Amino acid sequence: MPIQLHFAVGWLLVVSTLGLVGFWVPSREKILGESYLIFFFHFPSAINCLNFFAFAGVISLFHLARRTPKSDLWAAAAVEVGVLACTVTLVTGSLWAKAAWGIWWSVTDPRLMSVAIMWLTYLAYLALRGTIDEPTKRGRFCAVFGALAMLNVPLVYFAIRIFGQENHPMQVVMSEREMVITRWFGALAFLVLYTALWRMRYRVLESRYESFRLEEALTRVGI
Amino acid sequence: MLAHVWNIAAFFSSVGMGQETKPGLQVPPVFGAGAGPAANFQPYIFWAYGLACLLLFLFTLFTVRETSELQRKIEYLKERLRRAHPEAMDKD
Numbered sequence: 001m002p003i004q005l006h007f008a009v010g011w012l013l014v015v016s017t018l019g020l021v022g023f024w025v026p027s028r029e030k031i032l033g034e035s036y037l038i039f040f041f042h043f044p045s046a047i048n049c050l051n052f053f054a055f056a057g058v059i060s061l062f063h064l065a066r067r068t069p070k071s072d073l074w075a076a077a078a079v080e081v082g083v084l085a086c087t088v089t090l091v092t093g094s095l096w097a098k099a100a101w102g103i104w105w106s107v108t109d110p111r112l113m114s115v116a117i118m119w120l121t122y123l124a125y126l127a128l129r130g131t132i133d134e135p136t137k138r139g140r141f142c143a144v145f146g147a148l149a150m151l152n153v154p155l156v157y158f159a160i161r162i163f164g165q166e167n168h169p170m171q172v173v174m175s176e177r178e179m180v181i182t183r184w185f186g187a188l189a190f191l192v193l194y195t196a197l198w199r200m201r202y203r204v205l206e207s208r209y210e211s212f213r214l215e216e217a218l219t220r221v222g223i
Numbered sequence: 224m225l226a227h228v229w230n231i232a233a234f235f236s237s238v239g240m241g242q243e244t245k246p247g248l249q250v251p252p253v254f255g256a257g258a259g260p261a262a263n264f265q266p267y268i269f270w271a272y273g274l275a276c277l278l279l280f281l282f283t284l285f286t287v288r289e290t291s292e293l294q295r296k297i298e299y300l301k302e303r304l305r306r307a308h309p310e311a312m313d314k315d
Contacts, residue, residue: 041275091275207297
């Protein structure tokens with residue numbers, strides 16, 4: 001599928017999710033009231049940020065085994081999209097926390113803190129990429145970092161089982177059919193949009209790589 | 224509080240998959256603490272959806288802009304290389 005079409009379908013699905021939230025799901029939940037509506041953007045971003053960090057880790061392992069430039073670029077693009085999804089998760093989660101619990105953040109909540117640590121870890125990954133110019137060396141260093149950073153994914157998912165629950169629940173149980181359908185429709189919509197962004201970021205990183213090669217060639221011929 | 228939540232004993236006792244955390248280790252959830260009959264959640268919903276869409280839009284805009292800038296740079300570098308070293312570019 002061409003990237004433009006993929007991207008348009010992604011946005012269309014996300015807008016459809018907004019439509020379902022606005023016009024189809026019940027506007028109130030018995031405990032959380034209207035604030036539960038934030039869940040339909042919070043959950044899809046959260047699940048997809050874990051997906052993309054896991055993709056990045058698996059591709060990093062592949063890169064360590066095969067050392068192809070493409071695998072390094074796909075892993076880096078997955079981290080960039082994962083960081084975006086994680087940022088959306090933190091922003092929507094923080095607003096929901098303020099609405100539902102009366103606080104923006106809790107430093108003792110295992111789920112919140114493990115997600116924040118994961119976000120900072122992947123920002124460090126991007127910072128590491130920015131500090132190394134030579135593509136082969138950068139690919140090797142980032143692949144090791146990406147493979148190790150993947151440990152964050154199960155840690156975030158099982159944080160509540162491991163460290164105990166404070167505010168954030170292990171899972172939010174939806175009682176009505178409309179809520180369940182919208183929740184998974186949203187997850188699919190964001191997956192389509194984020195994979196389109198993943199392809200777009202890969203194209204940017206590929207262009208950067210080509211530009212680096214051309215600059216190197218120009219230096220070799222003495223210009 | 225920290226010592227209670229980040230307890231190493233809790234880690235070892237609850238690490239088994241599919242096993243629920245022991246009730247004694249849980250801090251009671253305060254879901255709905257901000258809710259009340261008069262609570263107005265609409266500003267929170269507006270900001271959550273607005274900021275999420277804004278972040279996605281800015282990321283897209285940044286990516287599209289970067290793609291076109293890099294394409295221009297690659298064309299320029301190819302042109303310079305073609306002028307300096309025509310044989311090398313012909314091989315490509």
